[in-house]
Amino acid sequence: MHKLTDATVLNTLDVLYKDASSDKRKLLAAFPKLLFGNLQPSDARKAYLPINRDQGEFIYDLLITEGAKHIVEFGTSFGISTLFLGAAARQTGGHVVTSELLPEKCAIAQKNFDRAGIADLVDLRAGDAMETLASVDDGIDFLLLDGWNNLYLPLLQMVEHKLNPGAYIYTDNASFPGTEPLLSYLRENPTKFDSDYIKTGKGGIELTKYLGACDRYQHKPTV
Numbered sequence: 001m002h003k004l005t006d007a008t009v010l011n012t013l014d015v016l017y018k019d020a021s022s023d024k025r026k027l028l029a030a031f032p033k034l035l036f037g038n039l040q041p042s043d044a045r046k047a048y049l050p051i052n053r054d055q056g057e058f059i060y061d062l063l064i065t066e067g068a069k070h071i072v073e074f075g076t077s078f079g080i081s082t083l084f085l086g087a088a089a090r091q092t093g094g095h096v097v098t099s100e101l102l103p104e105k106c107a108i109a110q111k112n113f114d115r116a117g118i119a120d121l122v123d124l125r126a127g128d129a130m131e132t133l134a135s136v137d138d139g140i141d142f143l144l145l146d147g148w149n150n151l152y153l154p155l156l157q158m159v160e161h162k163l164n165p166g167a168y169i170y171t172d173n174a175s176f177p178g179t180e181p182l183l184s185y186l187r188e189n190p191t192k193f194d195s196d197y198i199k200t201g202k203g204g205i206e207l208t209k210y211l212g213a214c215d216r217y218q219h220k221p222t223v
């Protein structure tokens with residue numbers, strides 16, 4: 001097991017998780033929308049909505065074990081998850097491309113990357129990920145889906161041809177409304193995706209291994 005030991009990253013995570021502990025209070029006014037699955041990014045402009053430490057440590061270990069270099073994230077928020085990704089990228093010789101819709105979150109996330117000493121490894125793209133991640137380079141080794149659930153499937157389909165065979169896709173909050181189309185797509189394409197749902201206390205995770213494009217097996221040569 002690879003353990004995150006970078007003191008600067010760990011100290012920054014401590015500060016950010018402490019601040020994130022008041023997320024519930026910050027989301028109080030938006031509770032009805034949350035309940036009905038209608039929460040909008042702007043309703044959570046002050047909230048982190050982060051992955052928890054166990055998730056971060058799992059992802060950190062997975063990235064280093066797999067030697068993942070080209071790491072892509074949908075949904076930066078204030079950068080908690082990106083800190084785990086960036087710290088792993090430091091070990092693998094890789095880099096992170098991450099995307100956040102709200103400019104004020106981007107500004108704070110960038111400061112957090114500076115503070116944690118990972119800014120040189122992170123390309124933070126401000127704006128709608130469906131636009132900002134469209135130009136991401138080929139050869140993705142790891143994709144973290146942690147933005148808005150209704151965009152998980154279109155986002156995956158947009159970058160799917162850029163995934164390396166063996167790449168992992170980690171989908172957070174996989175039991176939340178809006179994720180069903182992604183889960184159906186993964187289940188309906190078992191030759192391309194080896195995918196499992198992991199029950200957690202916090203919304204569930206779908207962990208997927210991309211097996212590669214299988215078109216060559218589906219079309220018989222015409223001779």
Ligand SMILES: C[S@@+](CC[C@H](N)C(=O)[O-])C[C@H]1O[C@@H](n2cnc3c(N)ncnc32)[C@H](O)[C@@H]1O
Binds near residue numbers: 051100127151
């Ligand atoms: C669950 S939070 C991300 C938490 C972060 N990954 C972490 O663990 O610290 C989801 C984020 O996705 C952002 N988001 C929502 N729709 C987006 C879009 N279309 N493009 C980019 N970011 C988006 C939201 O503004 C929000 O900050």
